[in-house]
Amino acid sequence: MLTDYHNHLENGTLSLDYLTKFTDKAKELGIESFGISEHAYHFYQTADILQNPWVNERRYYDMTDYEALFQKAWNHDIDVKMSIEMDYTPGKHKEMEQFIKSYDFDYVIGSIHWVGDFGIDLAEYRKEWDRRDVAQVYKAYFDQVITLAESNLFDIVGHLDLVKIFKYVPDDEEFLLEQYERATDALAKSKTCVEISTAGLRKPVGELYPDPRLLQKCFEKNIPIVLSSDAHFPEHVGANFDQALKLAKEIGYTSIMTFSKGERKEYPIG
Template sequence: MKFDLHTHHDRCGHAQGKISDYIEAAIEAGMHVIGISDHSPYFAHELDQPQPGIAMARSDFPNYVAEVLRLKEQYKDRIEVLLGVESDFYVDQIELYRASYEPYPFDYIIGSVHQTRGVSIFNRNRWKGKNEDEQLDEKKHYYDLIRQSAGSGLFQVLGHIDAMKGYYPDFANISGAEAEIDEALKAVAANDISIEINTSGKTKDVGGWYPSHAILERARHFGVDVTFGSDAHVPERIGDDWELVQKRLREFGFRRWVFFRGKQKVVVPL
């Protein structure tokens, strides 16, 4: 069974194509399950859409849900469409986000740390002028947030858990945060959720998947479940590297991966 849980569309302001384009692309790619998971609004901001090039307007969120549910019904005889969302994780706003999602029948919610200390994880400039100790502190802080997101009870999937390397490949070489990474992975396992193998890193400077092979090996050690997400921002990337990821996971000793329906884990043998 082929599935892809991480997709975007033009509503977020930095992806191309309508939701239906991604569903059609998934059918063409031989997918059995396609998850729609555009970026959540900034629920805590006073403005309805403070960053139009990053996330949808708060007022548009009900329209997003309604469109996915309509398309789920429309395509039910051709492919299973899942209602998801990629949610930001802010420690001080978690209850607001929880309340904002509660009225809707999400199949899953991806929790992603996109900012630390008010700066985007993809901002190359955040590393300028930082010495080794300061860089290590940033990495430890990042994984502590991921650990907290795993324990929040809000998410079924944690998104791209080493994406800080996306535009700063040397992030992967900052040593000393192994304990924090392990604690984050143990929290994922303890809360019976999953991390994603996200193939969009190949479109960034780092040129590879998230997470690294080293983190995947640690994830297997701790009994962490994994899922697949292309993080497609164009329809052509749906299912990108799916078979290669499947092969690599088998090589690492994984025997299964998962997706979520009605927030319940669906196990797919590898």
């Protein structure tokens, strides 16, 4: 069984023609369980959850159109999961829960892209890394991983160590491993799975998410996994899955989680 649960239509259109470019690629690669998880901040219905100038310029979708697209796909016997990738926003648990419960998602991804007003993975904010204490950013980032897990709102945590995207990493390895430890402790007590994401291979860091040491702690604490490409273009669907599978098996994983309308099933890994 192969999954690819983290994919975006934002560089194209919310149309069946564009969607099928993704699903056709998944089918070609033998990915049996495939989903689209558009960024929640694009939708007018999330205006009460996340607000900042960068996000507000990019809020242009309506969930009615999103739902209609999936219904059209299902009417054409296209097997695609409907999901959302939500920016985990501290202090907005009630609003996030209300949004999640308002739609019949197959699963929901929770990700951390913002540490306060700092867009940690955005090119526009890259120079901020040189102005900030890297260890403090990591501490604040993994604080959010913990409260994300404790919220138990999400089925999957996206790119668990996205914070490393621009190769800024604390010098103190003991400190870093401590962040991994406390994050995985929290995830182990939640329903949240971790994705092995190949997106990092296409970013400056040039590595899979998560770091093998972090994934090892996930495995030791029985945290389930899925595979994801975080494709923003059809050609990136399932990209470098050979490396993701190799890492999963080296760590010791033998199974993968799948989702359908909130129900989860475990299958032997592909």
